[in-house]
Amino acid sequence: MIDIKNMSKKIDDKYILKNVDLHVNKGSIFGIIGENGAGKTTLIKCLTGIYRVNEGRILIDGEEIFDNNKIKQKIGYVSDENQYFSSFKVKELLEFYKKAYNDFSKERFDELNVKFKIPLNRRIRELSKGMKMRTAILLNLSIKPDILILDEPTSGLDPVIKKELMSIIVDEVASRDVTVFISSHHLDHIERICDNIAIIKNGTIKLKSSMEDAKNSMKKLQVMFRDAVNINAKLSSINGVIKVETIGRINYIITKNYTKNFEKKLYDMGAEFIEIVDMSLEDMFIYFVGEDDENE
Known part of the structure; x- marks a missing residue:
């Protein structure tokens, strides 16, 4: 499903990622963990096609991700800092997503919003950090993605919503065979839901393992x-x-x-x-x- 092959990324002539090799199976949950500055967000921006890689390849369903709108239609991406049009009301943002994504479902948004309680008439700039994160999560779940890429998705969320989100992610995988790539500092969440993990440090993958093998060997x-x-x-x-x-x-x-x-x-x-x-x-x-x- 996702193949990252000998991939390196430089920013301002400095290598941020070096020789990254990862494979993520369809319908699995893959967790990437590392210290601040380890390269997690840069890796995710390469994986979503925001950054062009300097060396190596990133393939999704066998196709390069960068500048590939067909593949990007299949990807839901929640950033650690969600920069939406601040003057838009939430309901206007829904219309924007409906026009941008072929499979966007307002019905799915409304269904999930029963629990997330996002006020549709509020402007984005009026929302708290946690409420902005809730909005981003619901919007990207509502495009019915084949791949869901999450960068610190629990940032700013209260414990009840965090638990609800983890449950929704697992349900998406079970019911629709969604592939999830997630970065989080909340390692208890990663441990609970992930099939496979990787530890990244200084831009290099130091460990790749199934969660089960990691627990059995360490x-x-x-x-x-x-x-x-x-x-x-x-x-x-x-x-x-x-x-x-x-x-x-x-x-x-x-x-x-x-x-x-x-x-x-x-x-x-x-x-x-x-x-x-x-x-x-x-x-x-x-x-x-x-x-x-x-x-x-």
Whole structure:
């Protein structure tokens, strides 16, 4: 559905994205996460055809996205900062979308607006940040997109609407086989709804994984050894170990390559007790990025 192939983007002669390779399957939810300034928004602007890439290709349904109005008709895009005509009333913006998108559905907008409660007679400049985000989300859901690209879509939304939005996104995928590409700092939302994730740092993809594989391979272990002499150095030498911390007799080990064989190595080193702790996506992100910092 979406293929990003060896793509790089420069702005003012500086590489913002470098050699990005990603594939997003049709009818899946793909999450991109990273620190501020990592390149998430630039990637999304390339993916939506706002920016022309300098190197590589971005294909949607096998076609280049840049300057391709046919493909753009299929894409709903919600920016982290939505710049609409400030003097337009919401109902006038609806008419604009109706003329711009062949499949725009006022009925779908009205159906969703029962919960989102956007005042149609208010001008855009009179809306709060959260209400502008609600408006952008509903407008782009109402074009019945094949692809929904969301850049920090929960910014400014209250908890009830955030939960409602996540439910709507999952329903769009289930009912219409929509493909979703989402960036968010709310990693609990990403973890809950995404099939696949990528971590981006300094314009480079550092990790690509299914959510399931990430959870299975990245673990925190609490381990007690019979002989703790030089144990930290020994543990740090094991492939895939990101961090080792010792408190009393307990060694806390973070690994990105957990397997039963990894556990066996610990027993062979004299482990008497091992407890495996599952990690949240936020934990994974913090440790993974921290490891990358230490290696640079």
